[in-house]
Amino acid sequence: MKLFPIRGGIHPEYRKERTAEKAIVSFPTPAMLYIPLQQHIGAPAEAVVQAGDLVKKGQLLAKGVGAVSAPSHAPTSGSIEAVAEITAPHPSGLPQLTIVLKADGKDEWASDLPAPIADPFAASPDEIRARVAWAGIVGLGGAAFPTPVKLNLGAQLKIHTLLLNGAECEPYLTCDDRVMREYAGEVLDGARIMAHTLGAGRIVIAIEDNKPEAQRIMRDATKAFANIEVIGVPVQYPMGSERHLTQAITGLETPARKLTADLGVVVHNVMTARAVHKAVREGKPLLSRVVTVSGGAVQDPKNIEALIGTKLSELVGFCGGLAKDARRFVNGGPMMGQPLPGLDVPLVKGMSGILALTSAEVNERPSSPCIRCGTCVTICPCGLVPVEMAAVIRKDHLDQAAHLGVMDCVSCGSCSYICPSHIPLVHYFNYAKGMLNAQDREKRRLDRVKHLAEARNERLEKAAAAKKAAAAAAAAAKKAAAEAASTSTADNRPSA
Amino acid sequence: MLLAIGSVAIMGAALGGLLGAAAKLLAVEENPLEVELLGMLPGAQCGQCGYVGCGQYAAALAKGEASITACAPGGKPVIEALAKKLGVTADMDDHEEESLQYAVVDESLCIGCMRCLGECSVDAIVGAAKQMHTVIKQECHGCKKCFNICPTEAIKMVTVPVTLSSWHWHKPQSDQAVH
Numbered sequence: 001m002k003l004f005p006i007r008g009g010i011h012p013e014y015r016k017e018r019t020a021e022k023a024i025v026s027f028p029t030p031a032m033l034y035i036p037l038q039q040h041i042g043a044p045a046e047a048v049v050q051a052g053d054l055v056k057k058g059q060l061l062a063k064g065v066g067a068v069s070a071p072s073h074a075p076t077s078g079s080i081e082a083v084a085e086i087t088a089p090h091p092s093g094l095p096q097l098t099i100v101l102k103a104d105g106k107d108e109w110a111s112d113l114p115a116p117i118a119d120p121f122a123a124s125p126d127e128i129r130a131r132v133a134w135a136g137i138v139g140l141g142g143a144a145f146p147t148p149v150k151l152n153l154g155a156q157l158k159i160h161t162l163l164l165n166g167a168e169c170e171p172y173l174t175c176d177d178r179v180m181r182e183y184a185g186e187v188l189d190g191a192r193i194m195a196h197t198l199g200a201g202r203i204v205i206a207i208e209d210n211k212p213e214a215q216r217i218m219r220d221a222t223k224a225f226a227n228i229e230v231i232g233v234p235v236q237y238p239m240g241s242e243r244h245l246t247q248a249i250t251g252l253e254t255p256a257r258k259l260t261a262d263l264g265v266v267v268h269n270v271m272t273a274r275a276v277h278k279a280v281r282e283g284k285p286l287l288s289r290v291v292t293v294s295g296g297a298v299q300d301p302k303n304i305e306a307l308i309g310t311k312l313s314e315l316v317g318f319c320g321g322l323a324k325d326a327r328r329f330v331n332g333g334p335m336m337g338q339p340l341p342g343l344d345v346p347l348v349k350g351m352s353g354i355l356a357l358t359s360a361e362v363n364e365r366p367s368s369p370c371i372r373c374g375t376c377v378t379i380c381p382c383g384l385v386p387v388e389m390a391a392v393i394r395k396d397h398l399d400q401a402a403h404l405g406v407m408d409c410v411s412c413g414s415c416s417y418i419c420p421s422h423i424p425l426v427h428y429f430n431y432a433k434g435m436l437n438a439q440d441r442e443k444r445r446l447d448r449v450k451h452l453a454e455a456r457n458e459r460l461e462k463a464a465a466a467k468k469a470a471a472a473a474a475a476a477a478k479k480a481a482a483e484a485a486s487t488s489t490a491d492n493r494p495s496a
Numbered sequence: 497m498l499l500a501i502g503s504v505a506i507m508g509a510a511l512g513g514l515l516g517a518a519a520k521l522l523a524v525e526e527n528p529l530e531v532e533l534l535g536m537l538p539g540a541q542c543g544q545c546g547y548v549g550c551g552q553y554a555a556a557l558a559k560g561e562a563s564i565t566a567c568a569p570g571g572k573p574v575i576e577a578l579a580k581k582l583g584v585t586a587d588m589d590d591h592e593e594e595s596l597q598y599a600v601v602d603e604s605l606c607i608g609c610m611r612c613l614g615e616c617s618v619d620a621i622v623g624a625a626k627q628m629h630t631v632i633k634q635e636c637h638g639c640k641k642c643f644n645i646c647p648t649e650a651i652k653m654v655t656v657p658v659t660l661s662s663w664h665w666h667k668p669q670s671d672q673a674v675h
Contacts, residue, residue: 038660058648092663252596393667427668434664439664441572446569450539452618459619472504480500 002230004251006244008381009236012171012335018301019294020174024182027318029076033101034086034404035061040138041145047099052176055082056110058285061099064133070146070349071136073285075307078103089312089331089348093341101178101309114461120193125154128197128280135279136349137286141165141240141269142332144350147276150268153261154198155409160264162195163249164273166207166214167233167240169388170333173353174292178303178409180207180214183274184221188228190273192281198266201321203228205270206245237335238381238412242267256408277302278286293319297326297356306347312354313340313343318342326356327364334361335413368421376415376425382408386415390428398439401432409433505595530558536577537567540618542639544568557582568594569637597633597638599654606649613653 013250013389038044045062049055050089055074081102085095099462117123133148141335141470153156153159164187168176180187195203198413207215211234222228233239245267246260249254254260260267287307294301306315312329329340332353340354347354384405392400406429414423466487534554545566547553556562557578564586572588579586583675601621608626620636623629631642631651643651653672 088660090663091665092658092660092662094658094660094663096660144524148600396667424668427665430665431667438662442571442573445637446538446540448635449569449618452620452635453539453541456617456619476500476504483500 003248006248006381007383008379010379012237012417014171016174018292019303020177021294022302024178024290024303024305027310027311027315029103029107029307030310031103032073033307035072035099035309036088036348037062037097039144039348040070045069045072047083047259049080051082054350055080056108058113059110062192068146068149070138071232073287074101074311076103077106077108077347079215087341087342087345089345091338109408117280120280121196125197128193131279133203133275135285137271137275137279138349140275142291142350142352147272150266151194151197153266157261158264159198159200159261159266161202162198162200163245163265163267164205164270165190165240165245165267166205166270167245169208169240172294172355173292173333175292175352177211177214177269179274179290181217184217186274186277187270188221190277192283193276194268194273201227204249205230206233206249208233208235208239239368241410244381245362248301264435273308292353293349295355297322297324298362299323308347310347312347314356316343322356324358326437327362330355330357330358336411367423369420369422370423373420375418379414379418382410384409386425390425393428393432398432398435406432464489527558530554533557536574538569540569540637542569544639596656598633598636598656599642600652600654601629601631603628603648605648607648609647610641615641615645
């Protein structure tokens, strides 16, 4: 199949060999699990259990609230110790509401789990979507966007292709690679179920060329299906970005502020497909995920299948602990991953990597003035002009940055990586995007205040008018009564 | 009876007509600049600028009598918009960007005097006479009018906390920026 070129991009050192050839190992159930209520994009889930409750494995702990949200289930049986504020695996280090579960070691399944759907291809898309929503599945590639919302796109738009993302372009990470190699059948079945739900006739599985073994295994697994293709895509960061992958496969560029679904393509991660398979075929919610624990500071890097809510310190300990001092802990890959406040935070659904990077790997250097070399412009995969945007953001001219397209930046970090002056370009763009979003929220809040103030004025005017009318009516009634009294006395007089 | 209704109705129609005609004939000409400035202000009618409401502040601005940095809820974006419109440079020195607050009623101190209810420009306080009052947190815009009028100091202003959804990256410090 013909592939289309994507703009820009970089070729960092991949450093995947540390974990790529190591089979996935399961982490035993820990004594304590910490399940945050916000593990996904959208509204936080709402806890339906409280301290002291006994729960079984797979039982609902927190329900989704609103259209874009996701529930969470008990990863094992045990008792709820607390629903408390605990440090989130988030760069801010802020606390968030978290359900603390003490495992009882029995690992007993709940009895009220839904039955497996024997023939998902005969089931209606709504039934599959409801099952995926029940299972609390979110995008496991890292974005953690609720999967049922994306599966619903088929109802509004004509989707012709399900693009299964096995590119895994971030350095260090190999969890998708291992899942494709070890669970090819489950990934494929999940992908077919998702394509059925979306009404997509064609499935394309895109895998970067640095994973020949995964490509071979997936090709073997898909031989029986004429509508499924496995495509090797060039090793070029950020190939795994859904917009760029769509462009490489279809040649179509997703317009600004539109979705790939507007082009008839929906992109899902390979591990998400496996989770869909488990929810539909086995009736099991999303309780665990495969995560790459790597980085130069880790003694024995591994791919681990662990329960959601396991403390990261336990997972790093499982890999032999830290051999060197870690300068930074990262959630995800080194390019787009976010720094972690420490290892005393839980594993969440969207965490594809836990990296402990040494200071040599982090390579922090003070930034020097821009030399106008233009490299950032050449490599920007979104066709933006990072140097100009950073210059206006430095002066806090955010409206100009928005005009230059900062909101179309995907924060891939290629510009920061390539900059010879070590200017933290993507940091400027993340700041600008955060500020612009905050301004937008502020504007909506002020609109609401204005609306309420106007409503109050209207109410006061109405009340004043009603008071006036009542006073006028009372005066008129008094007058009428007085008139009636005078006429009656006048009437009475002659007869008296 | 009919006479009474009729007379009141005629009176109403005549007075209404008179008022309508007067409104047309004696209409005060609006300053278009004032209307435009009013559109830029948040419209919260909070009075933190020292004027009764946004309309009066806009009028003062149009006459060049008021400082453009007085609007607290509007913050920096409003100041910049006003500066651009009026063709003046914004002097941010006397403007302190305050973090957003909301009011909380301490129930043990509230005597149900209803004073704060009348002050609130967005109807964010519920309660009745001699009954406890409470603030609807989501609707409160932190203008402090209730805080200032409360006779028992039962109202406290609390800073809206930064949450995971409102947090964002700070600006890189150019002198200590590291890659």
